[in-house]
Amino acid sequence: MRNLFAFIYRFRAFLVFVLLEVLCVYMIVRYNTYQGAAFFNSANKYIGQVLEYQSSVTDYFRLASVNTTLARENAALREEVMRNRLEEQADSTDRLDTLYYAPSDTSKLSPYVLHAGRVINNSVRRTNNYLTLSIGTADGVMPGMGVISSHGAVGRIKTVSEHYSTATSLLHSQLLISAKIKSNSTFGTVKWNGGNYRTALLDYIPLHIKPAKGDTIVTSGFNTVFPEGIMIGTINSVEKEQDKSFYTIKVKLAVDFAQLSYVYVVENTLKDERDSLEIETGIQPNE
Numbered sequence: 001m002r003n004l005f006a007f008i009y010r011f012r013a014f015l016v017f018v019l020l021e022v023l024c025v026y027m028i029v030r031y032n033t034y035q036g037a038a039f040f041n042s043a044n045k046y047i048g049q050v051l052e053y054q055s056s057v058t059d060y061f062r063l064a065s066v067n068t069t070l071a072r073e074n075a076a077l078r079e080e081v082m083r084n085r086l087e088e089q090a091d092s093t094d095r096l097d098t099l100y101y102a103p104s105d106t107s108k109l110s111p112y113v114l115h116a117g118r119v120i121n122n123s124v125r126r127t128n129n130y131l132t133l134s135i136g137t138a139d140g141v142m143p144g145m146g147v148i149s150s151h152g153a154v155g156r157i158k159t160v161s162e163h164y165s166t167a168t169s170l171l172h173s174q175l176l177i178s179a180k181i182k183s184n185s186t187f188g189t190v191k192w193n194g195g196n197y198r199t200a201l202l203d204y205i206p207l208h209i210k211p212a213k214g215d216t217i218v219t220s221g222f223n224t225v226f227p228e229g230i231m232i233g234t235i236n237s238v239e240k241e242q243d244k245s246f247y248t249i250k251v252k253l254a255v256d257f258a259q260l261s262y263v264y265v266v267e268n269t270l271k272d273e274r275d276s277l278e279i280e281t282g283i284q285p286n287e
Helices: 002-010 012-031 033-061 063-091 271-281
Strands: 112-122 128-133 146-148 153-160 165-172 176-181 187-191 199-203 216-219 231-239 248-253 262-268
Touching: 002 012, 063 112, 063 262, 128 153, 128 262, 176 231, 199 231, 262 271
Parallel strands: none
Antiparallel strands: 112 128, 112 262, 128 165, 146 153, 146 262, 153 165, 176 187, 176 216, 187 199, 199 248, 216 231, 231 248
């Protein structure tokens, strides 16, 4: 306190000057219309800039929460899109496929549920690549479920804990995805053979088919992992090799695995029923 009084006494002339200046400015602004308007307009401008900066900083630290909310909303919208697609397929046929559709059962008409999750670990340079997701059994995720992104197929869930899960990436030497050429519905298998993480192979396309560069490759729907019509990529090249009964087709993958942030785990509510039926019949379920 003694030092404070000493400071005030030492700079008493300057402090009185500042006080009088503030008082003069106040009186000018208070009792003069033009000066008052100019002052408040300028003050509002700078205050607005400060508030805008404050809002930007706050929004930055809320990005993770906002992105999670948006991912969940996108999952709901994608479920609606798949539901509409299945309804259109049902309306275009004279009979209903009893495996997926029933007139009085909405869950059978749209058996797929999407769970949004954040990618917290990922690899693209290895022979066998995996992803780690921020969702687990507490969110409804189970081993064997498919993983997709906003651009296309990503992989399949391998192991799950309560709050996390790992997924076998499409960039894995042992992961096969049942696929088809969208333009003619010829089905084959997509497999990654290593090397470029943006390119995979489409196998088992017979020679009497005429695939062309740029044709779209989507999931076939022949398994319980991925819904039909999920984007995989586009044909990059087609080669006809001697002594082979199938084309060698390279596919440019739609998903850039080096930039994955959020994905959707696909739950098929009818998977167990269909798998049990096929195993009982002696049919090997497609990958």
